[in-house]
Structure formats: structure tokens, C-alpha cells
Amino acid sequence: MIREWMCGFLTSQAEQAFKEGDYTRVRACCQWVLHEQPEQLQLQAMLGEAALAVRDSFTARSCWQACVDANQQDAQAWFNLAKAQIQLADWPAAEQALRQAQALAPQVAEIQQSLAAVERMQTAVAAGAEAQTPAQNLTQAVNDAVANKAWQQVRELLANPRDRDAQGQRAYFLATFYLGLRDEAQQLWLPLAAQERDPECLAAAVVLSLEEQQLNHAERLLQRAQQADASHVAVRLAEAVWYAQHDTERAEKCYQQLLLDCPQEPEVALAVGGFYAQAERLAEAEQVFRQALQRDPRQAAAWYNLGTLLLTYRHDLAEATQCFEQAVERDISNTDYLNNLGVCYRSQGLLDKAEQCFLRILQLKQDTASAWRNLGLVYGLATRHVDAEGCLQRAIALQPEHAGGWLELASQHIQASAPALAKRYAEAALALEANSYTYNVLGLACVHLDQCEEAERHFNQALSLAEAEQQSGPLINLAGLYSSTLRIEQALEILESHLGEPGGFYSNYLFTLNYSPDLDHRQVLAGYRRAVEPVYPPARYQAYANPRSPSRRLKIGYVSPDFRRHACRYFIDPLLRHHDHQRFEIYAYSDVRFPDDITEVFKGMVDHWCHAPGLSHEQLAERIRADGIDILVDLAGHTAGNRLHTFALKPAPVQLSWMGYGYTTGLTQIDYLMCDRQFLPEGYEDAIAEQPWFVDSPLFCYQGNDWPLAEQSPFKRNGYVTFGCLSRTIRLNKHDLGLWAKLLQRVPESRLALNTKTLADPEVAERFAAFFTERGVARERLLFGYSSPAYVAMQDIDIILDCFPHNSGTTLFESLWQGLPFVTLRHRPTMGRMGATILHGLGRDEWIADTPEEYLAIAERLAGDTTALGDLHGSLRQEMQASLLCNGAAFTAKFESAYQQMWQRFCEVNAEEGSA
Template identity: 40%
Template sequence: MKILERDPCHVATLQLMGMVAVQTGRNDIAESFLRKAIGLKDSDPTIHFILTGMLLEQDKLEQAMAHCMRALALKPNFAEAYLKLGDIFQRLGKLPESESSCRQALKLKPDYAEAHNNLGNVLNGLGRFDDAVASYSRALEIRPDYAEAYNNLGVTLEDLERSDEAEASHRRALELKPDFAEAHNNLGNVLGDQGRFAEAEANYRRALEIKPDYAEAHSNLGNVLNGRGRFDDAVASYSRSLEIRPDYAEAHNNLGITLKDLGRSDEAEASHRRALELKPDFAEAHNNLGIVLSDQGRFAEAEASHRRALEIRPDYAEAQSNLLFCLNYHPDLSVEEIYRAYQEYDASFGIPLRSTWRTHTNDKTPDRRLRVGYVSPDFRYHSCRFFLEPLLAHHDKTQVEVYAYAELSKKDDMTARYQSYVERWIPTKGMGDEALAERIRSDGIDILVDLAGHTAHNRLLTFARKPAPVSVSWLGYGNTTGLRSIDYYLTDATSVPVGSEGSFAEQPWYIANPPYSYRPTAGMGEVSGLPALRCGHITFGTLTRSVRINPHTIRVWSEILRRVEGSRLVIDSLNFNYPGMQARLVEGFAEHGVTRERLELGYHSPPWDILRGIDISLDCFPHNSGTTLLESLYMGVPYVTLASRPGVGRLGSSILKGVGHPEWIAQSEAEYVDKAVALATDLPGLAALRVGLRSEMEASPLMDEAEFARKVEAAYRMMFANWAES
């Protein structure tokens, strides 16, 4: 400073003072010194370069660009300035220009480790992951102790689904730089993707100890807390992230996901819409908004959201799956219109993978023990357990050797039971589709069974690679997958009537009704007396999710309520625990003359306690309910169903045929109303049904677990024989 007191125009001192101010975070003072120096000596490229860096830190990108270009005009071989220019272009979203600048820096300075690292970042952003790995690897050859390059390499390896290598890279970064908050955060991402939530949480919390205002780590911590079922804690983490960075679109999107899981649909919608205001081409937010809109019964808007996600990211398989899931429930589309969307899925994600198919060399010996692999994200406490456990528990181990490929984020007591039924248990979380396909090939699986369809965390892109000679879809979805790489859809002729095969990509494989066996939850208790005899009026009910209730079901249910004097309707589901969803439903019934007083809306658990207060259950359409129908019958409550679309629209019909009450299956909306009214106006008959229905069910094929296992094994045997003979 004494030099400046003597000579206020001493350029070298002004430059030095500017650099010191930059290093101590006093950017306003730094800018003042540097601009004064430039005013005195505009021809010094170094001063322009230093000012570029300072402006870049303040996100003053246009000003930074101008000074960087000036530095390069004054010094064309200035490698560091080219690298800085690449950084500016990257932040502006101009990745090709950024790549060009990084390569120019490397042309001038081939062993410039930072330039190789930054080029890797740009290539990652361009989706050229293998090239990015090569750039990071070159940076590490030059500088083996370069923690940032190890961290960035880990991120790209995770993008390539090379999870173990990604973890090793982040851990190496932390060996070199233990207080590297970003590496702790990214290691948390890898561990979370592997389902190692406790370890992931610990890494996010360590990142936040180092860097408390790290918005990304708060948001990522929210993700892992959501995965652990700690929804309120997750909301708190996202909220903290947004306090730090209100314009953080990803945190708004993640918050929306958790609010949806909590049943707070209106708030979830608002969060996703805020994410899209901040980032209009945010494909994930469009997709998640579509899920929320489906739950609200706004199917046309939901479809548009999913399709917008796919316009932005045509390779977004999850968005296509969610679109198909939405269309299953759409009340105003034909079967043909829906199936065309499934064909689009195969065209986009199935057919392009046919080049990866290999010739299967499985032993074709007849009657040998078959190796069967079940692929599912639901080997846990999930509704599939009522149907999957009976099959696995009764498989004849002399006939089949059972492998379970478990796409699990978390285990529970049910997981341990599943593990006890199978010979091989293979965790697949964090394993890419090609890696999983290769594992299935190496395991020599003869029959590969998909248990998820297009539900969350499915592995359909593994099935698209045809890793086993025979593949089958069953149970978890209720409709075609759309993939012609899957050979069969295991069903019965009630669920998929003969003549409707054209709406399935797979060949329906018919077994005797029903195509599942049901094992009720222990502790459901005894059947209660008929509620109508206690309270003096009929109580109808449904325990279905909101996505299955649409204007058509509301209109038909309203007609039933109008015809059965004094009757009430219980609608009990998590979605209806919040005022916004209740208000929409109340408004829908009001349009048909049903007042709020006749509706009992909310959510209670367990469901069988609610069923004790219901006389007659009402199934949904065009997408039927599922597990709750069986629970209803087991608690002595009959239900009426409308036979609708093949698969999802005939679940209720298949169950009723299995229990021996096809007379409750309607073929039209008018007949549905008449059947419900007839049940409601025969109280003695209804009381008798209530007493005997559980016994009927226990004696029916619906609960003959061993016989169902034999049917399935016989089907597997014939499917494999067809392949062996082809």
C-alpha cells in the first residue's frame, strides 16, 4: 500500500493487491484494483485473466467472457485463458464451444492436467461418458494426486453404471483430500444408488459438516431419507436446501416426490411446477408432475406431461413407463389407443436392443430341473407378497431351482422370508441392465420372470436384452409390457379373454383360473356382523388409490347411492387424507346430487378394520382394484365389478370367478348399478354371505397354494419345451 501511496498508478502493485483481495474473498475491492490496473495498462493479458476469474466466481459471465477474450487477443498462446474460456462456455450451456476451448488449451499445453479434467466434465455433459473417462484418466496420469479428477471420474463411472469403480474413485479422492465435501456428496450418491442408505446418509452428513450451506448435499440427503421412509425428515432437508438456494430446481422436484409419497398431492404439484418455472426443459420434473396429475385423475394433463418429458429426453425409459402406467387408468381411451403407446415403448427401447441378443446354449434335456429366475423390486413388505410368497413357498425344488434378482433399496422382515425360499439371492441395486443381463446369462437361467411390468424400479431393459431363452411377465402390473422380447404373459381366460390377444406383445399363456394364489395377512381377525344391521343403512366402500377413481366411476357410484336410500360410501386411501383431494372428490359427487354427508373420506390402517364397517365393496373401472378386493372377500364383504379392458380391467372378474361368484360381474355400467342395488336390498342374503364368504374363499382355488404352484411349474415346463423344440 505504501507503494500506491507514493504512486497510485503503479500497475504491478494494483495487480498484486487485486489478486490478494480475490484470494481473501473481497471481490468488490479486487475488482476496483484490477479495473484501475486495466485502465492504466489495457495491454496486460494477465490482469484481464485475473479479472476473468473473479467475475466468473460472481457468475458475471458476459463480463468474464469479454475480459477472457481480451486476454487471448493479447496473448494467443495463453493456455490458461483458453481453459477459463471453456469454463465460461460450459456455464453458459455451450458445451461444443467449451470442448473446443479445452482442446485448444491442451494443444498449447498437452500435459495440462486441469484442462484434461475440465474436458472430461464437458464430455460428461455431452453424454460422451467413455471419452470423459479417458480425459480424467489422462489427468490422473499427469497428476496422480489430483483429488478433483478422481471425484469427477467417479461421477462419470456412475453414469456408466460402473458403480463399484465409481465408489473406488470417490474413496481415492477422499484419501487424498479427506475434507472434500463434494466427494463425500458424490460417494453418498453412489451408495444411495446401491441401496446402502445408512452409509449414504453418513457421507451426506459429513459433507454438510464440512460445508453447511451445501444445497446439493441437503437435497441429496433428502433423497436418501425418502428412500429410508423418513418422509418428514426428507421434507426438512429439501426445505433447508431451498432456503440456501431458492432457485434450485432439482430440490423443488425432489420435494415434490416426497410430498407425493406423503399423499400431499396439491403441494407436490406446486413443487414440480416451481421446478419447471426455474428449468422449463427439466424432463424429470415433467415426468413427476405427470405422476401427481394421474393421482388426481387429470389423465389428459398427465399424459401431456409424460410426453413432454420424452420430447426433451427421448431415451427416458422411466417416463415412457410412467406414461403407460397413466394410460392404463385413462377412462376415455380405447384398448387399441393404449396398445399403440406400448408399441412405441418397444420401438424406442426394445427393438434397438435386439442386436445384443445372443444364442442361448441351455441344456435342452426334457424333464430336467429348470432354473427359474424371478426379477422384482418388491421382495419386501409390498402387496405382491400376498401372491408371490405362496408360489415361492410351494415350488417343488426337485423340479425348479429358484433364483431371485432383487432390485431392493431396503430390506425388511418379508425380505428374509423370501430369501428362505430361494436357492440363490442376487441383489441387483446399482447393477446396470447389461451387467444384470450378463449375470443372468452366466447363471444359466432357463425361465426368467418379470414381476414388475412398468411399475417403479422395473428391470424391463434387462428383459429387452433377452438374457434367458424363455421370459414371462406375471403378477406385478396386470397388463402387457409391450416388449416382444418377453415371450409369455401368464394369465387366465377371464383376465385376458380369447380374442383379445392382439393387445398384448407377449403371447398369453393360459392356466386354469385363477392365475395366482392369495395368502391373507396373519392377524386380520374374525369377520364382523353385517354393519347395516347395526347402523340401519347400507355402507358401500372402496379402499382403492385415487388414480383408479374417475368421472365415470363417480357417476356410477352416485347412481347407486341415489337408488339405495340412506346409503353411505366409504373411500379410504392415503390420497384422501388431505383436504385438496377430498375437495375434488366431494365436488365430483356433488355434480351428481350426492352430498358430502353421505361420503366418509380419509385413510386408516390396517384396511381390514375399515372393512368391518363396510357392507358391500365397489370395484373401480376401467382399471380394477387388486389386493383390496381379496381382502374384502376375506373379511366377508362381497363386491361388484365391471368387466372392462383385458388385464387391468378384469382383475376383479378373475377373482370372483375364482371364489365362485361370477354373478357379481357386470358387463355394463347399468348392470353394475343393478347388481350393487340388488345386493344392498337383500339384507338377509347379505348377512348370510358375510358369514360364509371367508369359508368359501378358503375352499376355493384362490387359496390353494400348492395346486397353483403345480400349475405354474407345468406351464414353465411346457414353455421351455416349446423353446427346446423350436
């Protein structure tokens, strides 16, 4: 079934390409479909017409021959077959086809005219009068292009096989080889192999044979090349490549001697640097490339190779970008240089620059599938999903057998919130290549379709096919599913057993550890220390040049990947908006890879803005020190895109964490974690690695949103109270669910609404429902599903139930904003106290419980006073707006006072250092 769908997809792509005159896409799509469905004559005809238009005569002849074989009465097919024969100068075959067409359509004048022209041509040929039009200066033009190593120009000059004499065949072969078209070069070498004496051609053939692992054949070719000219640079390079297969010490000597003898030859430095890079002798490879550029900075290829080295092995995105810029500046028509530069720009969120690189490639060569794919990825990141889809579809149309293209389109549709199509594209990729990565992407599509049980099967299949180094993705995804479906112990077991491995295990372990329902705060912190210590570097900086004046204007730096349309913006905004810029100079270090309109708003709130995605952790640390930041504030914790590696280096004298994560970072290099006494009660200071810095409650300030309020409370519509929770299912466990089951038994006729994405999967919903039915709660009292945005679900809820031991976060603020009271249990610091700090800031401590029994009593009391519930529904937003929870100016003043006290403490402790 999926292959039939793929045929339909590619047929539509072929039709679109035909309208656009894009023959390469037409050909790729039609050939794939015809391989699957050879009876599709309309595609034979479409391909035949396109081939005629671009003078691909052999393809045209094959297509129209298939058409006439299928229908001998089709005059147009016979006529088109004749056109193909005319292009091939096969006059007898053309005449025969035209006579068939004439017999079927004698009234068509064009057929008559073509037949007469063919008859005249045959007469001329017989008389030896066929016109000859050789290119007058072709040989000289080819020689000049070869001398300048303009290999693409050589290919263009000799594109017609009829123009290639023996010298032209050699030149065309070398051009193909040097341009990296290895398969074609192998075919071109075959007719040359027996008699060829040109040393450069023989050297190229040596490399081709080595790439095919034909070592004996390569040795014989090398001997022939050395007999022809042992001193030729290409021959000596081939000799070094040959030795590199079995005697690296001898190969290195060959390369070093070449460097001594031919330092000005660009290909020598490239080859030697490549040899060292392949041997992972990276410092030596880098030195070779840099020395080559010192001798001649015009060498585009050396800039390109240096950039590739820095990007691949050093992961130095910033300097690699500069190298690729230098390469492109010197050769703006090299698609490899443009491609790597575009990828670097894309990785830094410089989407406009990336777009220009890929568009330039497509101007040079419209049928470059990789450029279409990369351009599609750029548009996807810019949320231009329609444009992204069009580009990725073109890439698939050009390379239908490339499973990666289908997977990229699947990933794009996941990003564009179109998981049904994403799943279809992933299934298409699976039909082409059943590997671990394909199953993993298919599993992700199912997750986004809320088909968690099926996703789990795909992740397990991905694991069964994965090599050890490929297992991280499916393992982490599988752990995520377990943690969200009442199997958090299994999730932690997976993540903890892979803690020392790359791929993100440690960060997912930390995230999941927070939600474990059976660990106390000391056990959680111990897990953090165990996971964090091997990952982060020790502090690099000990001394700071910041003036030790407690009263001066302080430089405050905020570091976050969430200066964008993200839930964190509702809490960051009130702080940045109300800063006193006379007393504080505000810096933002933004790791937003793809800025949006909210990013622009944040830019206007600060004195200095640094777009940081292209900076390594070390480079960002140096930038922070150069800016003279006094207090550096982490707004992300261990969430995606964090810069804790930079904080670990300790670039600022005072460092603290707040808001984005809600728990310890586990890093002692971060001096403080912002807390209030609800968040971290007295006696629990051992729950965090940092020192707590206490401010008056509340610890957070909420900006609010423009969600509409429901006209009346749900109880008035339904006649019964509905409890609800909108938290992610990772927070749901046997403790809070068990307590809620007791609550439903205590409040007759009440309902429980759990509204979250995971529960949109009926199988997962029933897994959770079984927990309640086993405890005597009827299934019809359970309202499980998912709706978005959250206020839609809130319109059907009277009272929100907070989770424990890990409380909800943003949804608690949103609940109050929508007129819904919530009940919370003060539990494990710190995220088990989030609900308490919110309610204490609102002045509603009566909704805070210290025991499970109190929790039940508060919820039962709220449910029993439906009049008060109705009143709260209409008044709670105004109450919230009038409270400290929404007082941005007071909140910022509180934080600014904390900053000044932190700095004064630093100055007192470090007074003896002065301003050194």
C-alpha cells in the same frame, strides 16, 4: 405471514445452535432474522456472545454496539462491547466501553479487573513494550505447503490476516482460488492487481476475469502473465482457457501441446479432459483421464473427474462409484470426493456407506450445509424421519437464503407423511424463490394434504414459470390430478402430446391409458405399441449357452423393485415360499433401493440374491446371462422401478411377465404373459403383445394379513345397506358411477361409501357428489372421504362394488378377507377381468356379471338378503382361506409346471442350436 413463521423457525434454530456451541449456525440464523426484524435485540445479544466465543471480533463489536445503541443503560452490553474491542486491540475504545459499564455497575469486580488490564496494556503499548510473538517457522511452513499444493493447509496457516506478508498474500490468494472459493478470491485479488508480477497469480486472475465475462481485462492480464513467464504451466493453461472463449480450435491446439510437453502435470490432464467434456466430446475426455491414471494412478483428482464424467454423461453409476472410491482412498479429506461417493452410495440404496461419507465431511467441516442436507436425505430414505428433519434443519440454519434447503425439508415431510409441515416449508421456499420447481413441490404437498384444487393451481403456476425442459414434472402431476377427478381425457391429451419427450411421459401415458373408459382392448394395445416402440432397445442377444435339457434343474430369475413392504409382497410371498429348490434354482434381482424387514424375509426364500440398483440395464443383462438364467420373470411391468429395458435386451432364453402390472408390457421381447381364461378369454389374444400362457384359475395367490374383523355387519348397526368402493378415483368414470347411481335408486335407503385419498378434499368430493345429485341421488346418501388402513373403512361397508373397465386389484382380495362380497363386471381384458379371476378362484361365479344389467341385479340381490350378508361377514375369510386363492403350495406347483413346459417348448424349437 410466512416470513414471520420463517423468523420464528430460524430463531428456534439459533437458540438450539447456541446451546450446542455451533457458532456458524447461530450466525447464519441470527443474521437472516435480524435482516427481517432488526429490532430483535435478544438475537443481537446471542450473536454477539457467540461471536466473542469464537473471536469473530468484528461481528461481536457490531452486535454489541447495536445493543448499547438501543439501551444505553445495559451494563452487560457495554462490558461485552469492551471485550470485542479488546480482541481487536482497540485499547482506547475498550477503555471507554469499560468506563460506561463501570458507571452502570460499579459493584462488578470483573469490569474493574478488565479496566485495570486495559490501562496497563495502553501503558505498555505507549512504551513500545507490547509483546511480539511471530510464528518462528511460518514462512517455511507456507512454502512447503505451496510446493506440495496443499492449499487447505495454506489457508489454515495464513488464516490470520496479520500473518500475511506480500508472499503470504499471494499464497493465500492462490489457495483460495484453487479451492474453488471464487468470490473470496476475487476480493483477495483486488489489493494485488496493480503491482502483481507472479505468473501463477496472474494466470489465476485471468481465469477469474473470464468467469466474470471480462474478456478484455482477461486479455490484458494474460499478456502480463506471459511477460512474466510464458512457459509457466499455469500461464499456458490460462492461455488455453482464454482461447476457449472465442477460438475453440486454437484452444484445443494449446491443450494438446500442453499434454505433449507436460504429461506428468496433473492439472494439465484435468484441464484438457474438462475442455473435451464441456464440448461434449466425451470419449476424448474419458481417454485423457484414463491415460493420466495409467501414467500415475495416485492422482485423486483424475479419478474424481473420471467418475464425474461417467456419472453425469454416461449415467454409469457402478463405475462412477468405483472411481470416487479410488479418489477418496487417495485423499480421504477432500469433501468433494466424499460428497460424490456418498451420493452414489445413496442412489444405490447403500445407506450405511452413504452415511459414513457425509459424517466424515462433517467431521472435517461441521458447517458444510450440503453435507447436512445429504445426510438428511439418507436418513429420510432409511425412514429415520426425526434424524432427517434435524439434519435438514441444520442445513437451513446454515443457509437460510437457500430455497433448495427448504424444499428438501418439504419433500422429506411429504415422505414422512407430514404434509402440513411440508406445505409450510414449501411456502417458505416460495418466499425466497418463486420458480417452477418450488410451485411444483408446493403442489405435491397440497396433493398429500388432499387439497387437490389448490394443488392444481400450483401446478399451473409451475407450468407458467417453467422452461421447456422443466415442464415434465408439473405436466405429469397435473395429468395425475385430471385423471383422478373425472377428467381422464384431458390427462391423456397432455401425456400423449408429450410422448416423445423425456421425463416419464410415456410411462404415465401407459398407466393412464389403462383406465380410459371409452377405448376397446385393440385401441389400448395400439397406444401401448406407439408409446413403447421408441423407448426400448431391440433385442441384443440371440444365442444362449443354456443346456437344452428339458429335465434338468432350471434357473428361474425374478426381477422386481417390490421385494419390500409393498402390496405386491402378499402375492410374491406364496410363490417364492413354496418353490421346490431341488428342481428349481431361484434367483432374485432386487431393485429395492432401500431394503426393509420384508426384504430380509425374501432374501431367505431364494438361492441367490442380487442387489441391482447400482447396475445399468446393460450390466444387469450381462449379470443375468452370466448367472445362466433359463426363465426370467418380470414382476413389475410398467410400474416404478421396473427393468423392462433389461428385458428388451432379451438376456434370458425365456422371458415372461406376471402380477405387478396386470396388463401387457407392449414388448415382443417378453415371450409370455401369464393368464387364465378369466383374465384373457378366448378370442381376445389380440389384447396383448406377448403370447398368453394359460394356467388354471386363479392367476393369483393371496397371502392374507392380520387385519381384525368387525364384530358385526354394518347393516345390523345401521338398518340400511351400504355399498362401497375403496379404489383410486382414476378408476371411477361416467360408466361405473352412472351404474351405481341407478343401483342406489333401485335399493331404497341404501348408501354409497367412496373411500379414497382424493376424496378427502371437500372440493373434489363435491365434484363427485354432483354427478350423483344430478341423477336424483340425495347428497346425504353419499359417504365420501378417506380413512386408513382400509379395514377401517370396510367396517362400515356391506357390499363392495368393483370398477370397470379397469377393475380394482389388491382391495378386492382385502374385501373378501374382511368378509365383504363384491360384484364385478367382466369387461375389457385384462385388468377388466381381475375381479372375475378372483371370484372364479373363490368359487363365487354368481357374483360375476357380463352386462351392466346383470351387475345391478347381482348387487340388488345381495342387498336384499341381509341375513346372508351377515353370514358372509363371519364366514367369508374362512371360505377364502380354504380356496385356491390362498393355497400357496398348489399355486406354486402350477407355476412350476408352466415353467417346465415353457422350457421344454424352448428346447424343442431351438434343438438345433445345441448348447452353443
